[in-house]
Amino acid sequence: MSDDLDDRPIERPDSSAFRRLPPVHAVLGRPELAEAIEAKGRETVLGVVRAVLDEARAAIARGVDPTAVDDDDAVIRSVCERLEQDRPTLRPVINATGVLLHTGLGRAPLAREAVEAVARVAVGYSNLEFDLDQGTRGRRSIGVAALLRRLTGAEAAAVVNNNAGATMLALRALAKGREVIVSRGQLVEIGGSYRLPEVFESSGARLHEVGTTNKTRLGDYERAIGPETAALLRVHPSNYRIVGFTESVGIAELAKLGRSRGILTIDDIGSGALGPGRPPGIVGEPTVAEAIEAGADLVLCSGDKLLGGPQCGLLIGRAEVVRRIEADPMMRALRVDKMTLAALEATLRLAMDPDRAARSIPLWRFLSVPVERLGDRAGRLADRLRGSMGLAATSEGAFAYLGGGSAPDEAIASACVRIEPPLPGRWATAAEASRALRLGTPGVVCRVQHGALWFDLRAVFEEDDEVIVQAIDALVRG
Numbered sequence: 001m002s003d004d005l006d007d008r009p010i011e012r013p014d015s016s017a018f019r020r021l022p023p024v025h026a027v028l029g030r031p032e033l034a035e036a037i038e039a040k041g042r043e044t045v046l047g048v049v050r051a052v053l054d055e056a057r058a059a060i061a062r063g064v065d066p067t068a069v070d071d072d073d074a075v076i077r078s079v080c081e082r083l084e085q086d087r088p089t090l091r092p093v094i095n096a097t098g099v100l101l102h103t104g105l106g107r108a109p110l111a112r113e114a115v116e117a118v119a120r121v122a123v124g125y126s127n128l129e130f131d132l133d134q135g136t137r138g139r140r141s142i143g144v145a146a147l148l149r150r151l152t153g154a155e156a157a158a159v160v161n162n163n164a165g166a167t168m169l170a171l172r173a174l175a176k177g178r179e180v181i182v183s184r185g186q187l188v189e190i191g192g193s194y195r196l197p198e199v200f201e202s203s204g205a206r207l208h209e210v211g212t213t214n215k216t217r218l219g220d221y222e223r224a225i226g227p228e229t230a231a232l233l234r235v236h237p238s239n240y241r242i243v244g245f246t247e248s249v250g251i252a253e254l255a256k257l258g259r260s261r262g263i264l265t266i267d268d269i270g271s272g273a274l275g276p277g278r279p280p281g282i283v284g285e286p287t288v289a290e291a292i293e294a295g296a297d298l299v300l301c302s303g304d305k306l307l308g309g310p311q312c313g314l315l316i317g318r319a320e321v322v323r324r325i326e327a328d329p330m331m332r333a334l335r336v337d338k339m340t341l342a343a344l345e346a347t348l349r350l351a352m353d354p355d356r357a358a359r360s361i362p363l364w365r366f367l368s369v370p371v372e373r374l375g376d377r378a379g380r381l382a383d384r385l386r387g388s389m390g391l392a393a394t395s396e397g398a399f400a401y402l403g404g405g406s407a408p409d410e411a412i413a414s415a416c417v418r419i420e421p422p423l424p425g426r427w428a429t430a431a432e433a434s435r436a437l438r439l440g441t442p443g444v445v446c447r448v449q450h451g452a453l454w455f456d457l458r459a460v461f462e463e464d465d466e467v468i469v470q471a472i473d474a475l476v477r478g
């Protein structure tokens, strides 16, 4: 120990301060905590009470002025505050960003029908892999495969955890140790963690790049085909566009070439509208049905992009190709659980009827709301924020985007509420106010643009307009 440490004055804890702290059982018995005990369990609340009392004792021992913690009410207040902050880590938010398939916010919200289907199989047992008719082992994706066949006209279908998994599995099962030819203009990166060359590496298939970034012709593929070639892969440039002097080969031409040379053609269409119906207003994105019709042997896509279903990857195509994929040991590692299957089956049933899908699948519903209606909602919200809260709020036209790596240049007309800071209270800047809104219950996630808060209504459920008003009200009242 150094001398100067020894020289420090010793603060003597005030022992009466310790005695003034209430005992654990007295705090637990307080009526203010009854509801929390009911909701979170006695053990959880007990843990928080102990932690608060321990900290109070430690503070007193350090000689900190104990007046802040020396009465029951202060302890109860701390316990209640702590319990309020003890929310689930994964929790609902309102998406006012204007990005419909926001990967950070969980991509597609599920239809009520899908949620109910999940609840039905999740609370008890189900015939996940059991043939109720025969009383023998059954196949887990039999129901969704039948629906996918009907929706796309394909012979067979399989489901895995996501499209990254579908791509890796397809490359592995169909081309491990061999070559797959891909255009240089289609080596996509999606969301930072999905990069096609890396997916190739982990699959064991070899990537054979052809053409240039902006131009790849049929002859480039033709010349690249050799004895090592297992497949031709086309990848939809979901989240970018190559513009200017460009050339790429369509799936029909590619499939024709593949067939004539006895190799497979795989089409990763990405966002995955199945067809024949498409989400309202979406014109540029390919559908699975089109790719199958054009002759692709296998089509890959995500379940939680344009289909508006649960996170999963769909592999749809010729029966013999899907059989080889299902026989791969990696299939077992990537398979989906009963909750995903239930949500997917319910979503596919809705997708069978495009009118019903547009009413029931949230993504489709968001896309089908006329912009005038969004403008009316934004106008009403801005009026209330101006009138009762005195905020500098206006209603503005804006553009929303699909997101999730889909249709990057397809701007969707939308409407926003714009609030110009400062907001009353301690909210001098939009960044501070938007952080507080994100941390509320439920969190509201908006855009901060040119120093103002923008709440885009394209991906906001109409009943949540009121929740946004209340969140802002709570914020400015402090």
Ligand SMILES: *Cc1c(COP(=O)(O)O)cnc(C)c1O
Binding pocket: 162, 163, 164, 165, 188, 190, 194, 235, 236, 237, 238, 239, 268, 269, 270, 271, 301, 302, 303, 312, 313, 404, 405, 406
């Ligand atoms: C989104 C996307 C993927 C990745 O799909 P996940 O379901 O996110 O794994 C792969 N390829 C394309 C073309 C995509 O658009």
